[in-house]
Amino acid sequence: xxxxxxxxxxxxxxxxxxxxxxxxxxxxxxxxxxxxxxxxxxxxxxxxxxxxxxxxxxxxxxxxxxxxxxxxxxxxxxxxxxxxxxxxxxxxxxxxxxxxxxxxxxxxxxxxxxxxxxxxxxxxxxxxxxxxxxxxxxxxxxxxxxxxxxxxxxxxxxxxxxxxxxx
Amino acid sequence: xxxxxxxxxxxxxxxxxxxxxxxxxxxxxxxxxxxxxxxxxxxxxxxxxxxxxxxxxxxxxxxxxxxxxxxxxxxxxxxxxxxxxxxxxxxxxxxxxxxxxxxxxxxxxxxxxxxxxxxxxxxxxxxxxxxxxxxxxxxxxxxxxxxxxxxxxxxxxxxxxxxxxxxxxxxxxxxxxxxxxxxxxxxxxxxxxxxxxxxxxxxxxxxxxxxxxxxxxxxxxxxxxxxxxxxxxxxxxxxxxxxxxxxxxxxxxxxxxxxxxxxxxxxxxxxxxxxxxxxxxxxxxxxxxxxxxxxxxxxxxxxxxxxxxxxxxxxxxxxxxxxxxxxxxxxxxxxxxxxxxxxxxxxxxxxxxxxxxxxxxxxxxxxxxxxxxxxxxxxxxxxxxxxxxxxxxxxxxxxxxxxxxxxxxxxxxxxxxxxxxxxxxxxxxxxxxxxxxxxxxxxxxxxxxxxxxxxxxxxxxxxxxxxxxxxxxxxxxxxxxxxxxxxxxxxxxxxxxxxxxxxxxxxxxxxxxxxxxxxxxxxxxxxxxxxxxxxxxxxxxxxxxxxxxxxxxxxxxxxxxxxxxxxxxxxxxxxxxxxxxxxxxxxxxxxxxxxxxxxxxxxxxxxxxxxxxxxxxxxxxxxxxxxxxxxxxxxxxxxxxxxxxxxxxxxxxxxxxxxxxxxxxxxxxxxxxxxxxxxxxxxxxxxxxxxxxxxxxxxxxxxxxxxxxxxxxxxxxxxxxxxxxxxxxxx
Numbered sequence: 060x061x062x063x064x065x066x067x068x069x070x071x072x073x074x075x076x077x078x079x080x081x082x083x084x085x086x087x088x089x090x091x092x093x094x095x096x097x098x099x100x101x102x103x104x105x106x107x108x109x110x111x112x113x114x115x116x117x118x119x120x121x122x123x124x125x126x127x128x129x130x131x132x133x134x135x136x137x138x139x140x141x142x143x144x145x146x147x148x149x150x151x152x153x154x155x156x157x158x159x160x161x162x163x164x165x166x167x168x169x170x171x172x173x174x175x176x177x178x179x180x181x182x183x184x185x186x187x188x189x190x191x192x193x194x195x196x197x198x199x200x201x202x203x204x205x206x207x208x209x210x211x212x213x214x215x216x217x218x219x220x221x222x223x224x225x226x
Numbered sequence: 227x228x229x230x231x232x233x234x235x236x237x238x239x240x241x242x243x244x245x246x247x248x249x250x251x252x253x254x255x256x257x258x259x260x261x262x263x264x265x266x267x268x269x270x271x272x273x274x275x276x277x278x279x280x281x282x283x284x285x286x287x288x289x290x291x292x293x294x295x296x297x298x299x300x301x302x303x304x305x306x307x308x309x310x311x312x313x314x315x316x317x318x319x320x321x322x323x324x325x326x327x328x329x330x331x332x333x334x335x336x337x338x339x340x341x342x343x344x345x346x347x348x349x350x351x352x353x354x355x356x357x358x359x360x361x362x363x364x365x366x367x368x369x370x371x372x373x374x375x376x377x378x379x380x381x382x383x384x385x386x387x388x389x390x391x392x393x394x395x396x397x398x399x400x401x402x403x404x405x406x407x408x409x410x411x412x413x414x415x416x417x418x419x420x421x422x423x424x425x426x427x428x429x430x431x432x433x434x435x436x437x438x439x440x441x442x443x444x445x446x447x448x449x450x451x452x453x454x455x456x457x458x459x460x461x462x463x464x465x466x467x468x469x470x471x472x473x474x475x476x477x478x479x480x481x482x483x484x485x486x487x488x489x490x491x492x493x494x495x496x497x498x499x500x501x502x503x504x505x506x507x508x509x510x511x512x513x514x515x516x517x518x519x520x521x522x523x524x525x526x527x528x529x530x531x532x533x534x535x536x537x538x539x540x541x542x543x544x545x546x547x548x549x550x551x552x553x554x555x556x557x558x559x560x561x562x563x564x565x566x567x568x569x570x571x572x573x574x575x576x577x578x579x580x581x582x583x584x585x586x587x588x589x590x591x592x593x594x595x596x597x598x599x600x601x602x603x604x605x606x607x608x609x610x611x612x613x614x615x616x617x618x619x620x621x622x623x624x625x626x627x628x629x630x631x632x633x634x635x636x637x638x639x640x641x642x643x644x645x646x647x648x649x650x651x652x653x654x655x656x657x658x659x660x661x662x663x664x665x666x667x668x669x670x671x672x673x674x675x676x677x678x679x680x681x682x683x684x685x686x687x688x689x690x691x692x693x694x695x696x697x698x699x700x701x702x703x704x705x706x707x708x709x710x711x712x713x714x715x716x717x718x719x720x721x722x723x724x725x726x727x728x729x730x731x732x733x734x735x736x737x738x739x740x741x742x743x744x745x746x747x748x749x750x751x752x753x754x755x756x757x758x759x760x761x762x763x764x765x766x767x768x769x770x771x772x773x774x775x776x777x778x779x780x781x782x783x784x785x786x787x788x789x790x791x792x793x794x795x796x797x798x799x800x801x802x803x804x805x806x807x808x809x810x811x812x813x814x815x816x817x818x819x820x821x822x823x824x825x826x827x828x829x830x831x832x833x834x835x836x837x838x839x840x841x842x843x844x845x846x847x848x849x850x851x852x853x854x855x856x857x858x859x860x861x862x863x864x865x866x867x868x869x870x871x872x873x874x875x876x877x878x879x880x881x882x883x884x885x886x887x888x889x890x891x892x893x894x895x896x897x898x899x900x901x902x903x904x905x906x907x908x909x910x911x912x913x914x915x916x917x918x919x920x921x922x923x924x925x926x927x928x929x930x931x932x933x934x935x936x937x938x939x940x941x942x943x944x945x946x947x948x949x950x951x952x953x954x955x956x957x
Contacts, residue, residue: 075482075504082503086457091449092442094625096576097658101892104576133442140441148440152432152858155866156299157439158446158576158625183901189892191576191626192299193869195903197862218858220432221319 062126065090066135069126076122080114081105083121084132092133092161096189103188106162107132113169113185133161136168143209144168147201150211150226152218155192162188167202176206275404277366278412279326279337280310280359283404287387289316291360293323294331294338295348296597297435298627299866300921301859302348304433306356308855309349312427313360313419316400317387323434328599329618341599344632344749346822346919349855350723353917354418361416363407370407371398421853421914430858435623447580447595447622452651455582456485457502458643459509460654462494464663465885466744468519469493478508487512488646490639498643502655521744521885526570526670529743529882533672536693537565542737543708545715549733551678554687558678562772564765566675566945568757571668571878572887572895573750577625578661579636582653583644585610590617590641595624597632605634609641628870629749633666633701659890666748667880669695671757675765678733683773685784687733690718690761696740697754700747714738716754717762717821717926723918725755725821728791729766729784745882751870752925755821763817763930764945767937777816777934778804790913791818794827794848797909802829802846811835812843815934817927824918825850828868830904830931834939838955842872842902842932847924848909852916861908863920868906871928873898879948896950 060071063080065088072087079098084090084107093116096104100115107116108131109124124130136142140149144167147153154160163186170177170185177185182202190198200214207213211226218226274284282290291310297303307323310316331338339352364384371389372379375396382391387400421428438444463469473495475487483504490496495514499505555561581594583606590610596602599619606617624631640654656664671694678687696711705712717725718736727736750756770780778799785792795818799805808814811833818827831844847864854860877896881888889895929947936954937943944952 078503082501085449086501086503089451090442091445091451094446094577095448095655096578097892099658099891099893102576140437145440149436152436152862154299154433154436154439155301155862156576156624156626157435157444160439161442164440186900189576189897189899191574191628191870191873191897193866193898193903194862195869195898195900196865196906198900199903216858216861217430218432219430221321221434223319226432 061121063124063130064126064128065130066132074121076120078121080107080116080119080121080124080130084116090132090134094158094161096159101189102159103166104159104162106165106188108165108169111169111172113166133165136165142168143205144171144201147204147209147211150218151197151201151204151214151216153194153197153201155194159188159190163190163198167198171202171205177202275408277363277404277407278359279334280356281314281363283367283400285401287317287320287399287401289314289321289387289400291321291323292326292338294326294341295352296341296343296599296621296624296627298343298597298624298631300348300863301433301856302343303435304431305349305855305859306352307434308427308431309353309357310360312424313357314364315384315386318426318431320387321434325621327618327620328603329614331600332603332614342601342632343597343627344629345753346921346923350823350917350919357418358416361418362412365413365416366407366410367400367403369410370403373406374398374403427855428853429856431856433859444623446577446625447582447593448577448625448655450582450593450622450653452582452584455651455653456498456500456647457505458496458498458652458654459502459506459657460490460494460496460639460660461509461514462660462664463516463518465516465518465522466746467521468885469517470495471515471517473515474513478512481508481511484508486646488643490642494639496643496654498647498652502653506657518885524744524882524885526882529670532741533670533693536739536741537672537674537691539693539739542691542739543710544735544737545718546720546727546736547734549687551687551689551733551735554733555676555678555689558686559681560679561676562679562769563674563676564768564945565672566761566764567672568670568760568947569878570670570745570880570882571750571874572662572665572880572889573628573630574662574895574897575626575628575630578658579630579656580654581637581640582651583640584649584651585641585644586648588616590644592617592619592637592641593622594619594637595622595631596634596637597624597627597629598634601632602634602637605637606641609638610645628751629753630666632749662890662895663887665880666700666746668750668756669697669747669754670743671695673757673761675761677765677769679773683775685731685769685773688731690736691739692758692761693739693741695742695747697747697749699740699742701749709740711738711740714740714754717758717819723823728788728818728820730787731784743882744885752922755819755923755926756871756874759817759819759926760930760933760947763819763927764933764943767815767934768943781816781818790825790850791820793913794818794825794850794911797848797911798827798829798846801907801909802831804829813935813938815931815936815938817930817934819923819926821923821926822919823851823916824920824923826923826927828924828927828931830935832932832935832939834936834954836956838953840936840949840954842904844905844907845931846907846909847927848911849920849924850911850913851918851920852912852914854910854912857910860910860920864908864924865906867922867924868928869898869903871925872902872932875929875932875947876902876949
């Protein structure tokens, strides 16, 4: 049995050593929020945190991940989607199809942890994930909202939410 | 907030709970399946009342709006719900949505109309009947309240899911009268609101499907897990038109998790295993022999020669003409001619093709991210050999569609696999490589533009010859009549919603010489408007420079008879500051077009440095879609259209070598990323009186606006996309 520390819980499961972490998460552990997009570390849909480092899990074989390394997936980022990045994403209606957004959010959360006030160049350098719907500009705006302490009005989108609030 | 995908999942759960929906008998049961999170705890909830086909109201005033079209990111689900809720006078905070199934639609004489979700049609083609659905439901609810009070319905009014008796101020909520309303006959005359009175439609409302997409909870087709399910990976012959000759199953069938190695149709082989990763790696290790068929030596280069010849072929289908363009050009004192091309491209949705199917001799069910639920149902029926009435398709939210998921090839494969193991759900997922090799590609075309210019520099005649591939020839050949593919002329027609050519010339000829390679073509977001607009808008720019005219001034002159085209063009020119100096080193380019019912324009600002590195700084875009149901989502679609259209302009190219596509993943098929995405300023300018689409038209102006700006910056006219094949370095 293999062992991984995922979202604060040590999980045991059976899988071949060369199975990519992505597929262990999705198939052995049932955490399907982390997505398969390319399998060759190009698109970033599979991004998770390993000891805080944003990592493309589709090219990390199970054998390369130690059982003491702490893996965080989108499901474990914050209880109930309450991470500031998730809240900014929801306030600005960032996702379109949404398939890339788990990876985008994990990349953005890692960026903001290491650089709480990222410049545009920092964002360009850290956010190399692919979005085919083209949500890049709202992603940039949402990252800046988090950097500004969560003031969603600064994005200037005037989105009216079902609870009556406007962001 | 998002309940959109849950009916499909909850249907599956209900099914596996053993309350299978009987064909023809259990439709209402199927609609009132609990949402996924509640399903286990509460398998038999109190059903809401179906006031009419579009609206279900629960006793606690929760409202469920039925959405027939698919949601792939374009926001149609929210927009359609806004239109129904507007006419319903619903409390928006209590609105959720669900997808009726294609099987239910057939069983009810297609009460929800067309499920197909392509061509930017979601709202423009169904706004009338969904609004009437909401209005009818509101009238029934008001009537039921009036009946309960013994007053006239005319003395009551509705608002925020509450009926009020005007004279007495009595109120009752929709949930209390929904059951009675559901029993009333539908009113004969339904009057829709004037859009100026809209409170929900036309507003910048948040999408209904956002939150679960930020937490990982959203279940896409690829994520679906059904009890007892197995996973499959597939390889189709990499050469289009080839066949599967043989494979050596014995080489892999002892690998961990492998259950079955099966031939799928004439041309594919699949491995079924307990997990997809085991299926995929076993398939990679499977010795396969292909019969590559008659196209084993086909190449893009060879086909380019066919297209080149067709630019001068005597026979072509005329799409638009006035006067005698050939004679006028021949007689003109001055001529200008330019040849352009546009390559094959893959849709490259982020979620690769997939579908899950369960087959028994009695019934076939499919769970699929599909843009066309009814076509998927037909495919399930055909592949299973069961009648439509014994099949159904449960739609999930799509991880991108862009036209690719309007086809049902992956559904057919999943059903064929499920037939191999009756009773066991099989989830088929394509690898990215399979997805890239077996796309339904953007058609390849070349174009020759010829113009006659008089002594005063007026453009007297234009001949546009497009030579190339027909999408309909691939996906719907029955719609080609007398050799004519009407879709080929998107944006070039004399009039109509599917693309009116805005420019007026004394002599005009636009014709199409169809030439089809062995590569399958499909509807690719923006469709033929993409390359048609690149050709027209690039050449108009060339004409402006050749005749010493300002590109805006020439367009304005030629668009004098097309006020809506002109209005969006003027809007971007004004916002961008056309005619005033740009920042040092920054140059502007314009483009406009009309298609999918809407008028769009763009002004791009670019710079090209001494090393030939292009930077797109800003794009100003304008859209007149007649009505604007959700302006903040129109802005999102316009921004997304630039990401998609600029990916195509900068990088998009699939090349055929030895009969197959060369590009197999994002390292050889690059797309636009964050660092290259320009700032986009969107002007939403609905002029009223018509309904246009917004998901696609803007893609068409992305490339030509940038190409024209590149010319302004460098003097280089790029006529063959993508840009990655060219150097912009100063000579």
